[in-house]
Amino acid sequence: MNLKPKDSSQRDETKDNSLDGSTVVNDGFHITIGGRYILGKKIGSGSFGEVFYGIDKEKDEKGKHQLVAIKLEKREDKLSMNDHEKNIYQILYQPNKGIAQLFWSGIQGDYYILVMELIGPSLDQLLKNCKGKFSLSTVALIGKQILRIINYIHSKGIVHRDIKPENF
Numbered sequence: 001m002n003l004k005p006k007d008s009s010q011r012d013e014t015k016d017n018s019l020d021g022s023t024v025v026n027d028g029f030h031i032t033i034g035g036r037y038i039l040g041k042k043i044g045s046g047s048f049g050e051v052f053y054g055i056d057k058e059k060d061e062k063g064k065h066q067l068v069a070i071k072l073e074k075r076e077d078k079l080s081m082n083d084h085e086k087n088i089y090q091i092l093y094q095p096n097k098g099i100a101q102l103f104w105s106g107i108q109g110d111y112y113i114l115v116m117e118l119i120g121p122s123l124d125q126l127l128k129n130c131k132g133k134f135s136l137s138t139v140a141l142i143g144k145q146i147l148r149i150i151n152y153i154h155s156k157g158i159v160h161r162d163i164k165p166e167n168f
Contacts, residue, residue, distance in 0.1 A: 032057075033070055034104045037115050040070075044122070046162075048081050049073035054115065056103075066118075068103060073112040082112035089116065091156055098149040124164075 031039040033054065040053035054070040073082050082105065089102040104115040123142065127134065134142070153160055 033108060033113055033115060034106060037068055037070060037104065043069065044124075048085075049112075053118065069100065069116050069118045071114040071116070075107065075110050075112055080112050082114060086114060088158060089114070092153060092158065097152050098145065099152070 033039055036057050037054045038057060040055060043051045043053055045051065049071050052070045052072065054068040056066040056068055058065075060066050071085075073080060086102060086105045089100065092099045093101050098119070100117040100119055102114060102116050104113070106113060121129070130138075150160065150163070
């Protein structure tokens with residue numbers, strides 16, 4: 001899959017097939033992103049959009065449908081961080097470094113969209129699953145992993161600027 005940045009004239013844009021006021025594409029019973037990814041349940045939201053679970057309609061080399069994370073950012077008059085975020089993912093991605101792989105990005109309807117690897121539950125979700133408490137050994141392991149990821153990001157000349165449990 002070619003992940004080289006596209007200029008805005010080459011972006012994928014799909015006509016509006018509205019579903020409940022949404023302007024992402026309705027493919028029968030599913031909302032499809034980029035002709036390939038099915039939009040699922042909302043994971044969370046932030047100042048630059050909402051993140052959803054998704055599933056790749058195409059099977060991987062093991063014959064399974066891959067779960068993905070889909071970030072939707074409303075196209076408004078505000079400055080979009082989508083292109084910047086896409087470029088950062090392309091710079092940072094290497095297998096086993098704790099950074100999600102970007103699979104697809106573009107504009108669809110009223111949204112800027114990023115589709116990326118779903119690495120696992122966020123720290124916030126894990127903490128909720130553990131009834132609000134981690135053991136000391138779990139905290140030490142998490143801290144070590146976070147420091148390793150932040151060190152890797154800094155080694156590439158990038159400062160994260162939004163460190164919080166939902167982003168790990």
